[in-house]
Amino acid sequence: MKYIILFLLVSSSLFAQSDNQFDFNNSSATSGINDEVKMNGAWIVSKPVKSQIEGSVYLFPTWSGNFVMQSKSGSRFTLDNLNYNIKTKELETKFSRDSVFQFNKNDLNFVYYNSKTYKLFNGELLQVLNVDGNYNFFKKFDVSVVDGVLNPLTQVTSPSFYKTKEEYLYLNGTSLETLKLKKKFILKIFSDKEKEIKAFVSDEKLSYSNEDDVVKIFKFYFSK
Numbered sequence: 001m002k003y004i005i006l007f008l009l010v011s012s013s014l015f016a017q018s019d020n021q022f023d024f025n026n027s028s029a030t031s032g033i034n035d036e037v038k039m040n041g042a043w044i045v046s047k048p049v050k051s052q053i054e055g056s057v058y059l060f061p062t063w064s065g066n067f068v069m070q071s072k073s074g075s076r077f078t079l080d081n082l083n084y085n086i087k088t089k090e091l092e093t094k095f096s097r098d099s100v101f102q103f104n105k106n107d108l109n110f111v112y113y114n115s116k117t118y119k120l121f122n123g124e125l126l127q128v129l130n131v132d133g134n135y136n137f138f139k140k141f142d143v144s145v146v147d148g149v150l151n152p153l154t155q156v157t158s159p160s161f162y163k164t165k166e167e168y169l170y171l172n173g174t175s176l177e178t179l180k181l182k183k184k185f186i187l188k189i190f191s192d193k194e195k196e197i198k199a200f201v202s203d204e205k206l207s208y209s210n211e212d213d214v215v216k217i218f219k220f221y222f223s224k
Contacts (some may be wrong), residue, residue, distance in 0.1 A: 055162035057087040057143050059125070060113065063094050069103075070110040083114070084125045086143040086164065091125065121176065126169065129211065132217045136171035137179075137218045139211075168211075178217050183208040197221065 067082040069091075081093050091103045091111070111118040115129040117136060124223050126138040142198045148158040170189060171174045179185060186208050190197050200206070200220050206213035 031188045052148075052159060053145060053162060054159045057085055057162055058088055058140055059084040059164075065113060068074060068112040069108055070112070071107050072109045082111070084111075084118075084141075086141050089124050129168075129215050130222075136222075138171070138176070138214065140167040140169050141165070142167065168214075181209045181211065181214055186214065190217070193224060195219060196224065 063081050063083050065080065065082075067079040068081075069077045069079065071077070081095075082091065083094070084091055091105060091108070093101045093103070095101065105120050105123055107214060108120050110120070111125060117131045118125050119128050119138070120126075121138070124140065126140050128135050129137045129139055143162050144165060146161055146163045148160045150157045168179045168181060170179045172189070179189070184191065187194050187197060197217060197220070201208070201213075201217065204213075204216065208217075209215065
């Protein structure tokens with residue numbers, strides 16, 4: 001579903017002066033968040049518009065769940081309503097069909113959901129794949145529209161749909177670089193311990209193209 005959105009800066013006066021606005025401060029969805037984080041974001045009034053595109057631009061399959069956000073100062077806040085808009089790169093809490101709040105990502109560091117860890121890096125939410133303390137292997141998400149295809153026999157076009165694409169990244173110093181899950185690329189970034197990596201992969205019967213196995217390779221490398 002597409003949205004026509006109107007961005008408004010959030011301030012305490014905004015909620016005090018409008019009787020029709022959702023009461024952010026009394027929302028159970030954000031009861032664990034302090035005023036500084038609440039006020040340092042954007043309130044969105046959105047109106048749903050009919051769309052022929054199927055699927056969603058959001059990362060999580062549902063808005064409801066046990067979400068924990070961690071600020072850069074280390075404070076943690078619990079929410080039961082959150083999602084990440086892959087298209088706009090925004091973290092959002094939905095209050096109603098046409099009311100959404102966007103958090104200021106500059107104040108946030110991590111999001112924890114469904115036993116997975118996500119880290120904000122350069123304004124994007126990345127899934128941390130090696131969560132043993134060495135946050136240097138990530139999964140990035142993008143979304144695109146796959147156009148519908150015309151059936152020449154029926155002359156009916158199939159619906160267009162959103163497709164989420166995944167890309168693997170690793171932290172090289174202070175910058176993120178793309179990593180293809182192939183043997184030559186993985187051995188290249190671990191060239192100083194290539195022999196050890198090869199032996200480990202062989203002994204453990206791992207695959208360079210399998211995400212979970214590559215996580216094990218990262219952990220092995222940084223344990224030495």
